[in-house]
Amino acid sequence: MKSFAATLMAGLALAVSGGAASAQISDDVVKIGVLTDMSSLYADATGKGSVAAVQMAIDDYKGKLKVEMISADHQNKPDIALSIARSWYDNEKVDAIFDVPTSSVALPISALTREKNKIHINSGGGTSDLTGVACSPNTVHWTYDTYSLSNVAGKAMVKRGEDTWFFVTADYAFGMALERDAANVVKENGGKVLGDVRHPLNNSDFSSFLLQAQSSKAKVIGLANAGGDSQNALKQAAEFGITQGGQKMIALLTEITDVHSLGIKATQGLIVTDAFYWDRDDETRAFSKRFNDKVGHMPTMIQAGLYSATMHYLNAIEAIGTDDSQKVMAQMRATPVNDFFAHGGKIRIDGRMVHDMYLFEVKKPEESKGEWDLYKLLATVPGDEAFRPLDKGNCPLVKTN
Template sequence: MIPAIRTWIVACVTAGGMLAALPAHSQISDGVVKLGVINDQSGPFSSLTGPGSVLAIRMAVEDMKPQLGDIRVEILVADHQNKPDVGVATVKRWLDVDNIDAVLDVSNSSVALGVQTLIRERNKVALYGIIGTTELTGKQCAKTGFSWVHDAYALVSGPVKTLTKGPEDTWYFLGADFEFGKNMVQVAKRLVTARGGKTVGEAFHPMSEADFSSYLLQAQGSKAKMVAFANAGTQLVNVMKQWQEFGMQGGGQRPIATLLSVADVHAAGMDVMQGLTATTAWYWGLNDDTRAFAKRFFARFNAMPTESQAGMYSATMHYLKAVAATKTDATDAVVSRMREVPVDDMFAKGARLRPDGKLAHDFLLVTVKTKQESKAPWDYYKVDAVIPSSDAFTSLEASDCPLVTDAAKSK
């Protein structure tokens, strides 16, 4: 039996009031644009997405009031509990009964693949946040499904390409035993081999795992130069705490996070996370624009935004700008507008949606600072390098997305 999912309407806004009549020229189905936000609201990934993503989406809706005019927007929210059956059933109900126009965030690879099938069948929009599996914009791509933040290749390519020079650079992988972790390790191993390095071991842990001692002992025994963790949220926090407890922090092996957020560093503390290397799609302290958004977000959430939360603000803004420009929520018109206009905001500068659904934007290679290096609260990252979008993602030439034509591949 599928557990009950609580759903809330958290925004219903118009420039002229909730009951304002739609102008005659607008073609908004049911008189309202409906957004369905589904993610991990209380589990291991809730700090990366969760209520913070809902707030970021709400902020985008509020900021779009002047452009939307009398177009009303509703936001429905649900917790998929990291269970594909729960997530897919919820989205199916939203699409078939509540007539939502777009699914947002999702933040779980297995759920996302199920959602992708639904939106493809019903010609609806999905704006995905932190989805690791490359299948989403590969073999399972959809013309209305957009991966806004990252995928497994983008997350592992920075550290692997930077740290792997030859056969002496060895890797051990510890991943979460579900689609995200498995896909992340598979992609990373392929890149290690391509760079001339060697994978000396791998292991996968259950989603509910809290004791990583046996896994860490295996990693230590492998004598790999790099130990990479293909997990996130509370899983990553717990494994890094035990990494420190076992004295591995100064043991000569370098820890790599394939998915790291400032929320993880804040939860574990800089003493635990210092020296951890990762690739990230966005950092709140990068420039004046990112800091301005972060200041507004922090005032309402008491935490700095993660890359996923910032990405969901950007995705929502881009979608609603297309609705405002076309004066309709008809999928084909909105998607066409989204693809025509670049994304140029505090999340991504001059970024465009590729034929496979990826938002092509730059990434950052970062290392967690020591307490001595940190100058202010939440000042956690040293930016080691900017990774251009052309290097961050798999090339269109190598894409196995059926929507990528020969003409697009040749560009």
């Protein structure tokens, strides 16, 4: 009889402790919102592929948490994005918002997330200000930023003698941050910026901008834009024979989907900085095959980064038994990132996830062995060299004295 009573009491104690642990998860579910570009110039690099990557991580997660995901198209408009995010936080009980391409959207979403004390893990937005002057204790910048893109490619090209630059820049927060960071790298390494021109977001005709760049006689024409804008500019540059005239083209943010869309013949020799390439090793190939089977193309760095970030976020909650935002952020910062996306990655106090970056060159058609065999590796740049030093970003969270 005593044995039965003891067993009963132990069972009751276990049930109570289990209930207490469950109560640490608000609403008994972890809810992720994927806010992305489903319909415009960044849809291939993010969009449905971003949603698929997060869902793949949720499906692969083996822990005890109940996890749900919702998604929406922010249409690259800050007002629409903020309206969706407010509704998600206030009415849909979303715990974290992921992806958020377009820097002019990412910055206000980061600010709102801090106001609501939730979590924002950004993979799609580029501006380095997210971990600089606009840094937040509630935001992680996972995949890339304008500083790392500019630093890796700009430094390499100036050292090769490509030391005069002209920028064709998207006229919004991302483009201006990308040009700013690239120009600084060029100047710091002994190069010169001969000029720049700015174009509207989602632009179709680059002829006048490219002619200005061509007439500058700069050795390098730097495209400080992305997505459909980069594709259109590169396509028209090929039509104008700019590279045949001796000038080099560099698209400072180029996704593998951009190169695939334009074709290897039109992009051969293009220098690309990237955080991920599907054919890097066995782990990246295994993930990318699964992704390709679901989505129909190889993952971009943004999409691969989202899988990695989602798994890291869920494992952090599992480890500490709560989805309290600041405790989860502390756990994520305390835990290295070791997966197919990053080895020895670390999240700094400013929110920057630091990991290796890669410099690639697009192969010549005769070098390619298949549809997605597009890049050859020129250099692997350690994260501490690729990303901006912690004390140089003017992040208020960083103590510099």
